[in-house]
Amino acid sequence: xxxxxxxxxxxxxxxxxxxxxxxxxxxxxxxxxxxxxxxxxxxxxxxxxxxxxxxxxxxxxxxxxxxxxxxxxxxxxxxxxxxxxxxxxxxxxxxxxxxxxxxxxxxxxxxxxxxxxxxxxxxxxxxxxxxxxxxxxxxxxxxxxxxxxxxxxxxxxxxxxxxxxxxxxxxxxxxxxxxxxxxxxxxxxxxxxxxxxxxxxxxxxxxxxxxxxxxxxxxxxxxxxxxxxxxxxxxxxxxxxxxxxxxxxxxxxxxxxxxxxxxxxxxxxxxxxxxxxxxxxxxxxxxxxxxxxxxxxxxxxxxxxxxxxxxxxxxxxxxxxxxxxxxxxxxxxxx
Amino acid sequence: xxxxxxxxxxxxxxxxxxxxxxxxxxxxxxxxxxxxxxxxxxxxxxxxxxxxxxxxxxxxxxxxxxxxxxxxxxxxxxxxxxxxxxxxxxxxxxxxxxxxxxxxxxxxxxxxxxxxxxxxxxxxxxxxxxxxxxxxxxxxxxxxxxxxxxxxxxxxxxxxxxxxxxxxxxxxxxxxxxxxxxxxxxxxxxxxxxxxxxxxxxxxxxxxxxxxxxxxxxxxxxxxxxxxxxxxxxxxxxxxxxxxxxxxxxxxxxxxxxxxxxxxxxxxxxxxxxxxxxxxxxxxxxxxxxxxxxxxxxxxxxxxxxxxxxxxxxxxxxxxxxxxxxxxxxxxxxxxxxxxxxxxx
Numbered sequence: 001x002x003x004x005x006x007x008x009x010x011x012x013x014x015x016x017x018x019x020x021x022x023x024x025x026x027x028x029x030x031x032x033x034x035x036x037x038x039x040x041x042x043x044x045x046x047x048x049x050x051x052x053x054x055x056x057x058x059x060x061x062x063x064x065x066x067x068x069x070x071x072x073x074x075x076x077x078x079x080x081x082x083x084x085x086x087x088x089x090x091x092x093x094x095x096x097x098x099x100x101x102x103x104x105x106x107x108x109x110x111x112x113x114x115x116x117x118x119x120x121x122x123x124x125x126x127x128x129x130x131x132x133x134x135x136x137x138x139x140x141x142x143x144x145x146x147x148x149x150x151x152x153x154x155x156x157x158x159x160x161x162x163x164x165x166x167x168x169x170x171x172x173x174x175x176x177x178x179x180x181x182x183x184x185x186x187x188x189x190x191x192x193x194x195x196x197x198x199x200x201x202x203x204x205x206x207x208x209x210x211x212x213x214x215x216x217x218x219x220x221x222x223x224x225x226x227x228x229x230x231x232x233x234x235x236x237x238x239x240x241x242x243x244x245x246x247x248x249x250x251x252x253x254x255x256x257x258x259x260x261x262x263x264x265x266x267x268x269x270x271x272x273x274x275x276x277x278x279x280x281x282x283x284x285x286x287x288x289x290x291x292x293x294x295x296x297x298x299x300x301x302x303x304x305x306x307x308x309x310x311x312x313x314x315x316x317x318x319x320x321x322x323x324x325x326x327x328x329x330x331x332x333x334x335x
Numbered sequence: 336x337x338x339x340x341x342x343x344x345x346x347x348x349x350x351x352x353x354x355x356x357x358x359x360x361x362x363x364x365x366x367x368x369x370x371x372x373x374x375x376x377x378x379x380x381x382x383x384x385x386x387x388x389x390x391x392x393x394x395x396x397x398x399x400x401x402x403x404x405x406x407x408x409x410x411x412x413x414x415x416x417x418x419x420x421x422x423x424x425x426x427x428x429x430x431x432x433x434x435x436x437x438x439x440x441x442x443x444x445x446x447x448x449x450x451x452x453x454x455x456x457x458x459x460x461x462x463x464x465x466x467x468x469x470x471x472x473x474x475x476x477x478x479x480x481x482x483x484x485x486x487x488x489x490x491x492x493x494x495x496x497x498x499x500x501x502x503x504x505x506x507x508x509x510x511x512x513x514x515x516x517x518x519x520x521x522x523x524x525x526x527x528x529x530x531x532x533x534x535x536x537x538x539x540x541x542x543x544x545x546x547x548x549x550x551x552x553x554x555x556x557x558x559x560x561x562x563x564x565x566x567x568x569x570x571x572x573x574x575x576x577x578x579x580x581x582x583x584x585x586x587x588x589x590x591x592x593x594x595x596x597x598x599x600x601x602x603x604x605x606x607x608x609x610x611x612x613x614x615x616x617x618x619x620x621x622x623x624x625x626x627x628x629x630x631x632x633x634x635x636x637x638x639x640x641x642x643x644x645x646x647x648x649x650x651x652x653x654x655x656x657x658x659x660x661x662x663x664x665x666x667x668x669x670x671x672x673x674x675x676x677x678x679x680x
Binding site (some may be wrong): 057059079080082083084086087088090092094095096097098099103104107108110111113115116117118159163 | 618620
């Protein structure tokens with residue numbers, strides 16, 4: 001399927017208009033979101049991610065500029081129409097009690113149900129499809145208050161699916177989750193964007209995961225507007241390099257990922273099994289030693305093989321150990 | 336609908352019928368059940384006094400209790416959902432304080448200004464008190480709805496409601512201080528709440544008003560279900576939050592205003608019954624909770640009325656005390672048992 005522009009933003013200013021004047025959070029945002037893609041919105045706390053999502057969801061009026069959704073200006077949508085176009089998953093933890101997973105996902109059908117909110121056969125089928133799609137069919141009769149955070153997040157995503165909107169906005173869907181759950185949720189969303197041809201737009205603080213899984217990145221910085229591009233393009237043109245410019249964080253162009261920056265105090269040579277070498281390299285980096293393949297100028301060399309690590313020093317001493325933890329001790333002694 | 340829900344509703348319905356009949360049967364004068372039954376269906380019975388007691392005293396009282404209990408419980412459920420606060424109840428927005436204020440003005444001021452204590456005017460006085468309560472309650476409710484349009488947060492609105500209640504009570508306090516002792520007493524008696532106060536002719540008015548209002552309040556079930564999800568999700572699913580909030584507050588406020596006008600402030604039922612129903616039916620779906628609260632509220636009010644009138648008490652117990660005495664332990668037990676089940680699962 002072709003990827004179509006579903007959301008168009010022109011010269012948008014977002015913020016809050018209060019009694020004591022207008023507080024502009026970000027301005028001059030111009031870009032598009034496309035169907036069949038997962039777009040991640042990154043930025044520090046206070047950069048305006050939630051404000052942008054709230055504005056695009058129609059919860060908050062824009063200060064200036066135009067938002068066009070499916071070819072029609074956002075402001076011309078009535079609440080009821082918008083409910084069939086945009087589905088949201090919010091950060092706020094709902095305090096719902098005594099409602100089963102199936103009932104909650106069924107609430108996603110509200111825009112389609114009649115006066116009393118009764119689900120028709122078709123509604124029930126849609127709910128079941130949504131549960132299957134997210135992989136939580138086994139949870140259908142559980143009360144929502146008994147679910148884990150990750151499960152609850154999946155339920156809310158299933159609700160958004162049952163809502164059958166071409167566009168889904170998620171405000172920090174991976175917050176509060178353990179690492180495997182974060183990966184699972186993002187994979188799920190990526191799959192949904194591809195398989196169901198949805199426009200998925202989410203804000204997150206999980207930089208590493210976003211860099212790996214997003215089709216497009218929106219980088220938002222205080223007072224600098226929004227920068228948009230694929231993770232790879234933004235890596236090559238140096239945007240990512242400068243974006244999270246903090247001491248201790250370094251962007252590696254080779255991998256396209258961020259890592260903790262180290263200051264090296266010395267060097268050692270390294271040879272042997274590639275996997276073991278990589279792990280030794282990682283452990284030494286943490287301890288301020290740079291390990292390159294080959295021999296080092298000061299003569300220390302490590303030979304790495306599974307469960308057998310050998311350290312040779314310049315004075316010809318040879319010492320052996322069976323673990324990397326042991327190796328680290330030997331190195332500390334030799335310094 | 337699930338079978339357990341149907342069984343629960345039928346059980347509540349049967350208990351209402353049973354309690355209603357017990358309300359007609361039991362009292363300070365003992366009347367044989369057969370005679371009560373006959374009197375109820377319009378048959379001539381041997382003792383004209385008995386017939387009078389059943390039809391002119393016990394029947395209106397039971398009917399009042401039934402309708403008032405249903406109204407307060409439905410209002411309480413609506414308040415708890417719209418404010419997402421388990422402690423919200425009919426009295427929380429100051430609506431019943433508004434009714435009290437209206438009555439206080441009539442009862443306490445009339446004696447001083449007009450020279451005639453309204454409390455001694457009999458039927459006219461009663462009517463004046465009812466009208467004053469309705470006007471007072473609706474005035475406060477209008478104020479709350481006005482505020483609801485201005486403020487965003489539910490908690491803010493709740494606090495403002497409580498504050499309005501305090502102000503109303505303070506004004507009542509001042510009025511009391513400057514009033515004659517017998518007027519104060521008349522006001523205090525009104526404040527105790529009673530299902531017996533409504534006399535024959537007024538009962539029908541009361542029942543008809545409630546028979547219109549209660550079905551109207553049922554029109555809000557989908558709105559209430561959506562409000563459960565929180566404002567953000569509800570709005571995303573197409574709900575106009577402001578309109579929904581005003582609709583629910585108005586519905587609950589009018590119910591409370593009418594009940595309070597006819598029975599005085601009845602505490603506790605409106606707060607407790609929704610919890611009881613959530614505990615029994617284990618759901619938060621208002622399509623179940625609304626009828627359940629209506630039925631359970633009616634049943635509990637009948638039970639309380641029965642106990643208040645038990646032989647020995649001779650109607651001396653104020654309904655307000657009984658609702659709390661009976662209701663509080665019942666709710667505590669239900670909630671406690673549910674907690675145990677939850678942790679046991």
